[in-house]
Amino acid sequence: MKIILIGPPGSGKGSQARLIQKNFNIPHISTGNIFRIMMNEETSLGKEIFKYMSEAKLVPDDLVIKVMKEYLNREEFKNNFLLDGFPRTLEQAEQLENIVDIDIVILLDTHLKIVQKRVLTRMICPYCGDVYNTVSYSKVTCNSCGATLKARKDDNAAIIKERFKEYELLTKPLIKYYKDKNKLKTIDGDQPIEVIFDTIKKMLVSDL
Numbered sequence: 265m266k267i268i269l270i271g272p273p274g275s276g277k278g279s280q281a282r283l284i285q286k287n288f289n290i291p292h293i294s295t296g297n298i299f300r301i302m303m304n305e306e307t308s309l310g311k312e313i314f315k316y317m318s319e320a321k322l323v324p325d326d327l328v329i330k331v332m333k334e335y336l337n338r339e340e341f342k343n344n345f346l347l348d349g350f351p352r353t354l355e356q357a358e359q360l361e362n363i364v365d366i367d368i369v370i371l372l373d374t375h376l377k378i379v380q381k382r383v384l385t386r387m388i389c390p391y392c393g394d395v396y397n398t399v400s401y402s403k404v405t406c407n408s409c410g411a412t413l414k415a416r417k418d419d420n421a422a423i424i425k426e427r428f429k430e431y432e433l434l435t436k437p438l439i440k441y442y443k444d445k446n447k448l449k450t451i452d453g454d455q456p457i458e459v460i461f462d463t464i465k466k467m468l469v470s471d472l
């Protein structure tokens with residue numbers, strides 16, 4: 265099954281993506297990951313990406329599309345993949361349509377208040393990247409590697425609000441696009457992780 269996961273920053277996309285990958289054996293693909301893989305493989309596209317990344321510039325849309333086209337056509341993604349963080353715009357969605365046929369688009373519909381609460385209580389392991397929430401995790405060290413957890417320095421209420429607004433502006437047309445194609449499934453993203461995943465599980469099983 266070919267799945268797209270959409271939701272604002274802090275909606276728990278990453279957690280759901282990991283759960284879907286683990287339970288359904290569907291490979292999780294994020295643009296950041298693809299960029300890293302292609303740079304490591306030193307493909308010609310990888311080298312182009314490196315030019316932007318090394319100068320901390322945003323990778324332009326047409327290059328992202330080229331990268332997606334090359335990557336999603338690989339044998340390992342012939343039947344299954346889960347996209348997270350792409351497409352971000354209507355234009356990207358239209359381009360993606362020419363590359364692959366998406367089966368289902370899951371929207372984690374989450375309110376700003378909930379996103380702020382989640383993100384502001386978030387701690388990250390600087391060593392392995394594991395993310396914890398102080399509401400549900402009371403230790404100060406990482407459960408996986410033992411390093412001392414840190415708050416992310418770019419997590420503050422004003423920045424979160426700004427990112428949320430940007431997300432809404434960019435993705436509104438995207439949501440309508442998939443709704444019109446009858447591919448959109450909306451889940452209340454304000455719910456706890458396990459409840460959301462239960463809903464996703466039922467959706468995917470009935471669609472398989």
Ligand SMILES: [Zn+2]
Binds near residue numbers: 393394406409
């Ligand atoms: Zn760790």
